[in-house]
Amino acid sequence: MEKELYTITAFSENHIGLLNRITIIFTRRHLNIESLTVSSTEMKGIHRFTIVVEASLDLIERVTNQIEKLPEVLRAAWYVNDDIVYREIALYKIPINYAIDRNIEQVLREYNARLVDIQNDFVIIEKTGHVEDTEKLYDVLKPYKILQFVRSGRISISKHKKELATYLSELPINEYIKE
């Protein structure tokens, strides 16, 4: 089966050790995690894992089932890119003299990026978007002598029109909300 990029989203209790329990499901099958982001959700005590992995659909289904099987995971699901809206955020640190000399304003405008900090000797630029977008900006900024570059893991939201609470309440045990 052909490999593709998938995004797995899992909602879980906020318990110590769960991150490791989830990642070993991947490492045991020799799957390299492209990115992993954990954050709180709009529901108190519920955390969201967003995991990006390149694998065959067959393997993704099995891995997602194994994640959902964990007693502390409420729900796990996989998506292809078309099912979700997703973003990464990138930060670029550039020497201030390069930024001034080479008309950084035009680049910011053209690439929809923002200047988020200015210090005596450097500036920090922020750009959100898909990997291709932040990479493109990286190439553009290369002549500006990038001092540092960092990119976050993916965050994503599914295109279904559902609130998280509704989504979770459709679980087999739907007394979920009462707790």
Place this chain on the structure above:
Amino acid sequence: MEKEQKNTKKMTGSHAVIQSLLAEGVDLIFGYPGGAIMPVYDALYDYHDKLHHVLTRHEQGAVHAAQGYARVTGKVGVSIVTSGPGATNAVTGIADAMIDSTPLVVISGQVGSSLLGTDAFQEIDVVGITQPITKWNFQIKSAQEIPGALARAFYIARSGRPGPVLIDITKDAQSSTLDFAYTPVTKIRSYTPVNAPDESQILKAAQLINEAKKPLILVGQGVILGGAENELKTFAEKTGIPAAWTLLGLSALPSDHPLNVGMLGMHGNYGPNVLTNEADLLIAIGMRFDDRVTGNTKAYGVNAKFIHMELDPAEINKIIKVDAPILGNVKETLPLLTAKVIKNNHAEWRNEFKKYDVVEAERIINEELKPSKDGITMGEVINKISTAYNDDAICITDVGQHQMMASRYFKFKQTRSIVTSGGLGTMGFGLPAAIGAKMGRPDRPVVLFVGDGGFQMTIQELGTIFQTEIDVKIVLLNNNFLGMVRQWQELFFDKRYASTELINPDFQTIAKGYGLHVEKVTNRSSLDESIGRMIKSKGAYLLEVIVEKEGNVFPMVPAGASVSDVRLE
């Protein structure tokens, strides 16, 4: 959550551990003390009349004993170990319980919470170590967490697909005080132990069954774990479908049931293996298509559609893509399916199995059970002992050739009558598991078959037998070889017997030292009498039988081959 009026009682964490166990109905635990668990052992001293503690000789033995207990009783087995090496010694047993879905709660002591992460004496990250081999685990750092965490532990261990849970308790949590109240857990919001079946899949399955000409039932341990033995029988008898079993599904259906066609897989029976690839429908009930059952999955069930009745959604489509998955406990789903299938007989198809039985008897079984050669075979010993117990003993095995021989030739009338390490194949499992099994079912005879290799992996548990005076019959099938590995070397490695020959000590002297009745059989002529003496004896017994050195287990599906390429020699 509603505020409940709770009658709390002030006590130390260690007393809370004991009170929690008692609240869960536990009256027997297996363990080994040490520094970090001493407060709990101190509390145990006050409860010796209510909570019996069995002191094993190694923590691996404590966990295997708890497994043996759990497997024969269906209750949660409990063991208790100290931190560091105590916990790491328990790891093999926990892993074994995980892969064989055995409900366990393992309580480990841990260094004081202020010392966590400092490489303190006997500190080990046991929660980290056991993450891949537990259904759930948790570290308790304050006494107040004890009743809640243990209530969760028991609920998770026994509900849904059972499994082991490890609870690690820091020493200070054991010694500080709490207001104790115990509320059993009956629901966890993030955990769905049993999924409801999809009605349309049941209808689809019923249709597949009604249309099938050559259907075969594959019975797994899920039937036993779900207590669905009667439901299975009713389903099989109505449909007239022959039923074969996996190693762990053994004893779910009585050996002499007319629809029981034998064992599946690597050393299973000839008919069920070959006919798996002639069947037009395979109905898997509480089994997980282990590679020892399926052989090469690409050449497995080649003419068949698949129905998979299974509790664990992660098992669906994991190995075999199925046509009709039916989620849920088979105890509930089997009657739903039985109601929708038509009465049938499949006499002709069942007759096919008989033809293969004749071939297997002629080529293998007759010679194994009534050898023409002088050497005693494992099969004949096992068969004679099974018969001597009227086919109604609890059979415990270790791992290797004797295990496969026992699963082939020991016969069963009741469910939960075999305890064997299936998924993990843990040598050394047998002796401690037999101790736990006998303690779980003191009313039934317990006979252990063990090889000379595996016996020496946990032989120290003879000390536990000595101390507890438990009535376990040990049948040591001694061929002075690691027999199964030697068989593979013979068949696949040009008879290069690398490190498989064992120069053994005198097991008679060793067992005598531990106070067992002992007897050694080297000649067929004295076998029957010796077996008779063992069965009549009171107390633990070692019957050592010197068996043929280079006996092989057949039939055999070589690893990676198709089940229909099963070898008879």
